[in-house]
Amino acid sequence: MFASLFVVILGLCFCSKQSSQSVLGRPELRGPSEVLVREVVEFQCELKIYPENETILLQLFKEGNRDKLLGEYSSLNGEVAIMPVVIKPFHEGNLECVAKAQNNSKIEPTVSYTHYLKVVEPVKGAEVVFQSDSVDLFEGQTLELHCQLTAGNHVSYKWLLNGQLVPQSPRHYAANGNLFVYSTTSQDSGSYMCVATNHFNKTNIFTSNSSDVITVKDLVSIPNISLTVIKVTSPLTDSDNYSAEVTCQSSKGTPPIIFSLYNGTELFANVRAEERTTTFKVPLVLGQHLGWLQCQAENGDRIEFSQRIPLEVVPVGGPVMMHYDYDIGENYAVIGLRFYCEAAKGSLPRYQWFLNKTLLHDRGSFYYVVNKPPEQSILLLSVGRSSAGTYHCEVSDSFDNITAITSNRLYLDKEVLNRLPNLVVAVVFGCFTFLVVLVSICCCVGAIFRRRQYGEKSMLSLEMKGISAYKGELDLSEYNEDAEIVNMARGDAFDQASQVSSDE
Ligand SMILES: *[C@@H]1O[C@H](CO)[C@@H](O)[C@H](O)[C@H]1NC(C)=O
Ligand SMILES: *[C@@H]1O[C@H](CO)[C@@H](O)[C@H](O)[C@H]1NC(C)=O
Ligand SMILES: *[C@@H]1O[C@H](CO)[C@@H](O)[C@H](O)[C@H]1NC(C)=O
Ligand SMILES: *[C@@H]1O[C@H](CO)[C@@H](O)[C@H](O)[C@H]1NC(C)=O
Ligand SMILES: *[C@@H]1O[C@H](CO)[C@@H](O)[C@H](O)[C@H]1NC(C)=O
Ligand SMILES: *[C@@H]1O[C@H](CO)[C@@H](O)[C@H](O)[C@H]1NC(C)=O
Ligand SMILES: *[C@@H]1O[C@H](CO)[C@@H](O)[C@H](O)[C@H]1NC(C)=O
Ligand SMILES: *[C@@H]1O[C@H](CO)[C@@H](O)[C@H](O)[C@H]1NC(C)=O
Secondary structure (H helix, E strand, O other): OOHHHHHHHHHHHHHHHHHHHHHOOOOEEEOOOOOEEOOEEEEEEEOOOOOOOEEEEEEEEEOOOOOOOOOEEOOOOOOOEEEEEEOOOOHOEEEEEEEEEEEOOOOOOOOOOEEEEEEEOOOOOEEEEEEOOOEEEEEOOOEEEEOOOEEOOOOEEEEEEEOOOOOOOOHHHHHHEEEEEEOOOOHHOOEEEEEEEEOOOOOOEEEEEEEEEOOOEEOOOOOOOEEEEEEEEEOOOOOEEEEEEEEEEEEOOOOEEEEEEEOOOOEEEEEOOOOOOEEEEHHHOOOOOOOEEEEEEEEEOOEEEEEOOEOOOOEEEEEEEEEEEEEOHHHHHHEEEEEEEEEEEEOOOEEEEEOOEEEEEEEEOEEEEEEEOOEEEEEEOOOOOOEEEEEEEEEEEEEEEEEEEOOOOEEHHHHHHHHHHHHHHHHHHHHHHHHHHHHHHHHHHHHHHHHHHHHHHHHHHHHHOOHHHHHHHHHHHHHHHHHHHHHHOOHHHHHHHHHHHOOO
């Protein structure tokens, strides 16, 4: 116990004795804590305790890297070491000052506490980089943008779309100068700007920004297929030549779109269209079925098919029928009238309406035309003075109006029309009267017949033995039927019949 205490005391005495002669104190490193890159700044390293008549070397290093010397100073009589440094980005970090006796390896080197240095490099040369495997970005895909800088550290990024901060949503993710927009739609198109910012000493702010226009392309929608016919009359032979113009059209989709026309499963033609529509010319023979046509539209990696339509054009054929119905207002007056025009056949008919042989256009003061090709055309009329006259319709092929087929003609005015309900009433009344008369006759005949049959019944039953059972059943059913008619027709007749049966 005493022995160890003695050793400690001895050691302390030895130390304090040596400190005045050959012991280095801990150097003190001073300097700015935040600097701009390329600036020249001075670091000071001061040694308060040092041995006399020894050259002391003070060196500046980054913590943990003694290979790279950042600054050096030889101090003889404890003067403060001043080490100027041209700041580079790699200077950032924990710096330390190492003191050691130059020619005396017996003296242990000492190290200062670390001093943290932040090096700020102003941002420069921002650029938005669109990162994608393909050139185009289609809806549903992920948009990935990167904000690339030529210089700058300690940077914070901001993303703007058309001048507005990119919204925070589960579809948007921004980190480390990257922006991700998931499940894009065409509404994500626009000018994307990245704003890179850093600052020095809280007062100097550096920004660099850049923008790029990004277009999210629409995938093509299901195309529509339609067909028109073109007639070409050859001037030499004076013969008619027909061809079909097949139109494929998508309502959505960013061009270019590749349209293909199929005849059944066989490719007829394809074209790369800069619009959302294209036409194919297909040879045609009227009245013949030449296959089934189908459009295919493709952009991005989406392929859509239209419905199939038959390549068969039947010319218009008669008869052309015109009929009508009407609406009745108050006082049983006809107020609105609808004419219908229909041709017996024809794939691409064109309907025309005429009043007093003058053509009625799509709409006028008292009418308008509703076409429902190819089935029919409807002419809607409001009944008045101006709508009086003779009506008819004509149907021709939409591609060849030379051979028009005319319908029956019908004269109509307010008086004619308003007589119509009277006529209907007359017909209904007439029918009713007729029915009453018919029923009465039936009753009378039935009653008389039954009387006679009842009188003859005994004789008939004798005869029936000789006749087949089937015939007997038949007669019986006839008998029952008669009874039913009578029952239904009049109450008194029923009473009569029940009387008869009770008599039986
Ligand atoms: C240091 O050197 C000076 C003269 O050069 C001398 O006078 C002095 O005694 C020396 N000190 C020690 C501790 O050696
Ligand atoms: C220290 O040693 C170097 C050679 O290692 C020599 O040139 C220098 O003169 C010496 N300085 C002192 C003070 O002894
Ligand atoms: C940093 O700002 C402080 C005041 O906020 C100022 O005293 C100091 O000089 C500035 N340093 C530099 C290097 O500009
Ligand atoms: C982008 O930088 C330009 C100068 O390069 C500046 O005029 C503009 O205000 C900046 N825009 C934004 C949003 O920071
Ligand atoms: C019809 O026209 C096509 C070209 O448009 C031509 O090749 C063909 O020979 C013509 N047919 C007739 C019968 O004129
Ligand atoms: C379509 O294909 C059928 C056979 O599948 C053929 O008979 C017809 O001529 C073709 N039509 C056209 C327009 O090529
Ligand atoms: C059509 O002709 C009839 C006479 O036939 C005439 O009463 C009517 O006003 C004419 N209608 C029109 C619209 O010209
Ligand atoms: C037939 O149609 C052509 C244009 O499609 C038109 O110029 C011509 O007047 C029409 N002829 C008849 C009789 O309607």
